[in-house]
Amino acid sequence: MKAYRFTCIVCPLGCSIEVEVENGEVKEVRGCKCPRGMEWAIQEVTSPKRVVMSVVPVEGGALPTVSVKTAEPVPKEKIPELMKFLTKLKLKAPVEIGQVVAEWKGIKIVATRGA
């Protein structure tokens, strides 16, 4: 049995949640005051995901880099691999804000700054 403890970030209430997991299965969720928090807590322990951001070098732009983000949240354990992929990217100006500048395993990488 493993217990995870964290502060919920779904809304400003910030409930202290405790999740008990046994053999990869969620046994109990305590402390959250709403179903959205419960859902988030379960996802946090079973398959946490994050939107990832970084910068990519750009040639010929006003600034030397373009900032990028993933169009959707990425499984947490895949993030180091994604970051390695991003370090290999190089772009050429012009880049429009919102432009898809690359794709990694079906996840779109979007420019968040123009160049």
Add this chain to the structure above:
Amino acid sequence: MEPMPQIPMLSYDVVVIGGGPAGMAAAAKAKELGLNVLLLDENDYLGGILPQCIHPGFGIHYFKEELTGPEFASRLAKHLVELGVEYKTSARVLEIKNYSDLEKVVIFTSPTGVYQVWAKAVIYAAGARERHAFEIGIVGDRVSGIYTAGEAQTLMDIYGVLPGKEVVIVGSGDVGLIMARRFALEGAKVKAVIELMPYPGGLARNVMILRDFNIPLYLSHKVVEVRGKGRVQGVKVVKVDENLNEIPGSEFWIEADTLVISAGLVPSVKKLRKIGVEIDPATGGPVVNDRLETSVPGIFVAGNALLINDLVDYVAEQGELAAESAREFIEKGGIESRKWVKVEKGQNVRLIAPHYLSGDRDVYLYLRVSRPMEDVEIRIPEVGKRLRLPVVKPAEMRRLKLKAEEIQKAGEKLTVEVVKA
């Protein structure tokens, strides 16, 4: 009398100083209200600190959508350009002169020379500066590898340079935590985040970063010394007691090549002080009325120059209010003087603005508490206002709306207090 310098003279209704979200929102609103406005920023791009804040978390209230800093900035900039607002980048304001209520002069340098602008009103939105290592009492060798969080962020997220590989971060506020994530994502080892207070300074969603990257957080600790030859080699950390005094014998060293200071922001008000604007020691920004007008008539202030905001949405809102106020000021030849209701700090209120209310308009009060507390009420006894909240934390600025009718019920002052419900 001072001889008149021979420099080009421009003339506008309003000059906005600072092209961050506060200044951009102010300039756009001023233009929409029919004012002749000029926006100045010393950076070579618009957006203030936003283009370097590449993480999401901006604009949930203002644009009803979660954006990154650069995305938020670019929306405001696009709107500005569409409206045809005149702006200059690489334009550093050196001085504001206050000749009379409707006669101000703003002097700035730019790559094409020095200029002065006559204006009837000035909106000051120059943001904040970061507290540096000396200010928080860190001693030791003068080595490279010590950065403020903003410097490290600019290097990484504008110039694409990783400032170090083994990093200690001072301060667990949102900025420190966000920098911890940036370093960790880019492959640096974040050896520790050191926090003076017994609780983390940032929002829960950012405290999660520590867990994501297994970064140790030392609460009730402080960095007191840096050692190295040429480059940082290690930092000395010491535990503090509940009165923040160092506990003898508790010190230890952490090896690192980089120290990042994220010890808070201070409104940047030097130029305002010089013309006699009254400063509130609690906010570090000017004392203002509900028009965001400072103690010098016709000088308005918004954004982090007014008080340190955690949410860009409130910054933009303050910019717009400053612009509306500037128009009122110019049209009526001044903000009517009146019997202002003074806002006083009660229990567990560390800072609050605006400081004076007229009672003829609804206002937003922005406040921070001194210490965390659960199950509380924000109360204003003079007007019978109560607002129940599950938690308050010093890290989270609270915004409280007061209606004109409510303010009218107060006498000479109203007291805002945060007490157990």
